[in-house]
Amino acid sequence: MTLKRIGRYATKALDNKAEWGDGKDDLRPPRRAMGEVMDQTEQPLAGFRSILEAVGENYRTARLHYVAHRVGDRLILLKAIVNLWASDDGIPLPPRFEIDSLKVGRCSVRDLYPTVAALIDDLMACKIKLPVGEAEFPTSSGGRPWVHFYPTQWPGLQANHRQVGLQIVGDQSHAYMPTGEIDWTLKACHEPYENLGELLFQNALGTIGAALTVDIYAGPLAWLAFDAKDTAGRAVPTASIPHGQDRSKVSLGYRVHEGGHIVARGRVSGDDLIWHTHNGFDFGRADVQRRPGSFLYGIASYDGVAQQFGWLTDAAGSHNARRRAFEVTDENVAVTHGILSGEFSGSGRKGVQSRDLETAVSAVFWMLGFSTLNMGSVPKLQDAADLLITTPSGQILLVECTITVPTPEKLGLLNNRAKEIRRSVDLSGHQGLKIIPVLATCEPNEDIGISRETAERHGILVLAREELLSWLDATQVIRNPDEIFGQFAQKVEASQGGSSLPRLN
Numbered sequence: 001m002t003l004k005r006i007g008r009y010a011t012k013a014l015d016n017k018a019e020w021g022d023g024k025d026d027l028r029p030p031r032r033a034m035g036e037v038m039d040q041t042e043q044p045l046a047g048f049r050s051i052l053e054a055v056g057e058n059y060r061t062a063r064l065h066y067v068a069h070r071v072g073d074r075l076i077l078l079k080a081i082v083n084l085w086a087s088d089d090g091i092p093l094p095p096r097f098e099i100d101s102l103k104v105g106r107c108s109v110r111d112l113y114p115t116v117a118a119l120i121d122d123l124m125a126c127k128i129k130l131p132v133g134e135a136e137f138p139t140s141s142g143g144r145p146w147v148h149f150y151p152t153q154w155p156g157l158q159a160n161h162r163q164v165g166l167q168i169v170g171d172q173s174h175a176y177m178p179t180g181e182i183d184w185t186l187k188a189c190h191e192p193y194e195n196l197g198e199l200l201f202q203n204a205l206g207t208i209g210a211a212l213t214v215d216i217y218a219g220p221l222a223w224l225a226f227d228a229k230d231t232a233g234r235a236v237p238t239a240s241i242p243h244g245q246d247r248s249k250v251s252l253g254y255r256v257h258e259g260g261h262i263v264a265r266g267r268v269s270g271d272d273l274i275w276h277t278h279n280g281f282d283f284g285r286a287d288v289q290r291r292p293g294s295f296l297y298g299i300a301s302y303d304g305v306a307q308q309f310g311w312l313t314d315a316a317g318s319h320n321a322r323r324r325a326f327e328v329t330d331e332n333v334a335v336t337h338g339i340l341s342g343e344f345s346g347s348g349r350k351g352v353q354s355r356d357l358e359t360a361v362s363a364v365f366w367m368l369g370f371s372t373l374n375m376g377s378v379p380k381l382q383d384a385a386d387l388l389i390t391t392p393s394g395q396i397l398l399v400e401c402t403i404t405v406p407t408p409e410k411l412g413l414l415n416n417r418a419k420e421i422r423r424s425v426d427l428s429g430h431q432g433l434k435i436i437p438v439l440a441t442c443e444p445n446e447d448i449g450i451s452r453e454t455a456e457r458h459g460i461l462v463l464a465r466e467e468l469l470s471w472l473d474a475t476q477v478i479r480n481p482d483e484i485f486g487q488f489a490q491k492v493e494a495s496q497g498g499s500s501l502p503r504l505n
Contacts (some may be wrong), residue, residue: 042200044149047119048166051218052117055303058221058245059084062116064108065086065205066128068135069178070101076176077128079200079208082109082216087281096131097199099189102178103132106201116216121499123214137212138171139391145170155478160470161220161308170212177208220307222300223463223482225283228312235312237268237286239300243277246270247284253306254301256290257319260478263294267301295319295477296417311476323367323475333472336360340468342403342442352442357401358386361440364391364468367475368484371399385417385437391481396421396431397488399438406439406451407460414439415458436461436488461488 066080096105112129113119150165184194193199228238239252250270273284296312339360361371373388387399400414418437438461445464
């Protein structure tokens with residue numbers, strides 16, 4: 001089966017998605033606004049298995065991250081993540097962490113199972129092999145786990161690469177979780193950790209949600225070589241694949257931007273690319289003619305399916321005057337990127353401070369061409385939202401920034417502020433202007449969970465770490481703020497079931 005057929009399968013599956021149940025013990029996540037989730041078992045399993053059958057041999061790396069807890073004489077899998085990559089990352093696996101009843105670690109799937117499909121079979125039978133022995137993966141009903149297939153996983157889209165996901169959901173997690181005493185035990189370890197959360201983060205496991213889960217992510221099969229330049233330092237559209245993968249299935253799409261307009265676009269097949277091999281990868285270069293001062297956008301595809309996309313930057317840097325001016329102070333926007341990634345504060349300290357995030361978010365919107373007003377930095381104005389942002393046509397974004405997972409109280413406060421501004425703007429005679437409340441956070445999408453669903457149900461747009469970094473990357477070229485606002489409005493409307501943007505009366 002080709003990836004094109006898989007794409008058609010995914011589209012059909014999304015069109016025939018079933019409604020969610022309302023049972024008290026229903027652990028399935030709410031349906032996504034983009035309609036990505038299916039709640040039946042066989043159909044989503046068939047979709048993901050089709051991908052493994054079609055291109056599974058291209059995934060050379062299969063890493064399993066796990067955390068398990070012994071409850072009495074039962075070893076319970078609390079959470080696991082499986083990452084499938086076409087390249088061999090060559091990163092040595094760290095030693096697993098074991099203390100008392102808690103087992104955390106990473107390993108190669110192939111050390112435990114002949115195939116990823118065999119791993120899935122075991123999970124559907126409510127068990128899994130781990131380096132520390134076989135663990136249970138119980139369900140609330142005692143039957144098979146729930147399965148959700150994500151043909152286009154949200155984090156991958158925001159990170160500019162294709163990522164297909166399968167989530168397998170078991171029983172409620174609270175009955176199997178370690179007690180609070182585990183945090184004190186971790187502090188006294190030979191390699192001390194502050195708490196269980198830090199240990200999970202160190203092992204790329206995120207947080208444990210309300211249910212036991214296993215997430216399997218299949219990454220892209222082709223990439224853009226963002227650092228490919230010619231002798232003059234100009235970006236050259238180049239696709240890369242692991243050496244030995246089928247070059248003929250690669251294609252490279254491009255758009256040439258000049259003066260804020262698209263002046264050329266096209267696609268070059270793998271047979272017409274100019275190939276060379278370096279360090280175990282094959283690189284295919286396209287010969288695209290463009291004038292000095294123009295800008296390139298590239299799309300790497302494999303077997304007719306887009307795998308990665310993004311802006312290809314000349315050595316001279318951005319063509320956006322606002323970003324170039326900003327980079328005089330923040331070279332290569334490194335500090336802003338670090339803040340939005342949750343890595344460090346503006347002062348270089350570990351951890352992000354609230355005021356740093358407000359400044360970073362304001363900078364991103366300013367570089368995108370918006371007019372921004374930071375009210376949160378003024379003590380006497382801190383009862384207002386952090387940022388008031390407008391487009392050239394006067395459309396308004398009301399932005400609240402948070403360095404933690406948003407709480408219902410914060411969402412409610414933002415919604416009320418937006419309603420107050422709506423009423424005030426209406427009194428000025430500008431009832432036609434749209435107002436969108438926005439919650440911006442440096443937390444990743446996987447940690448937001450139900451907060452995003454709650455926000456979107458109330459017409460609040462959520463911009464998590466992945467979205468903010470994507471928009472920071474988008475500042476490479478001149479943007480139209482009103483077009484961006486239109487995209488935001490469409491997302492809010494989609495989350496409202498396709499109705500028009502809420503009036504916030």
